[in-house]
Amino acid sequence: xxxxxxxxxxxxRITDGGRPMPxxxxxxxTEPTPIxxxxxxxxxxxxxxxxxxxxxxxxxxxxLAMRLPLGGQGAA
Numbered sequence: 001x002x003x004x005x006x007x008x009x010x011x012x013r014i015t016d017g018g019r020p021m022p023x024x025x026x027x028x029x030t031e032p033t034p035i036x037x038x039x040x041x042x043x044x045x046x047x048x049x050x051x052x053x054x055x056x057x058x059x060x061x062x063x064l065a066m067r068l069p070l071g072g073q074g075a076a
Contacts, residue, residue, distance in 0.1 A: 009051065010068040017061050026055045026064070 004011040027043045046053060052067040 006070075009070055012066050012068065014064045015061050020057045020062065021055055024055075024057055026053060 001015075002013045026046075046066060049068055050066045051069050052065075054065045056063045
C-alpha cells in the first residue's frame with residue numbers, strides 16, 4: 001500500500017498477488033452489484049468516497065489506484 005498526500009487529494013495505490021477481478025475490472029460506480037468473492041459493500045464505499053478508481057492486472061498482480069478528495073470536496 002502506498003499513499004501520497006497532495007494539496008487537494010490523497011492518492012492511494014494498492015498492489016497484491018490475489019486473484020484477478022472478474023472481467024479484469026472493478027464493479028462500476030453505477031452498479032453496486034456484489035462480486036463473488038465478497039459482499040460488495042467495500043466497492044460501494046470506495047466509489048462513494050473517491051473521485052477516481054482504476055484497476056489493472058500486470059505480471060500476475062492486481063494494481064488498484066484511487067484518489068480521495070480532501071478539504072470537504074465531495075466525490076464525483
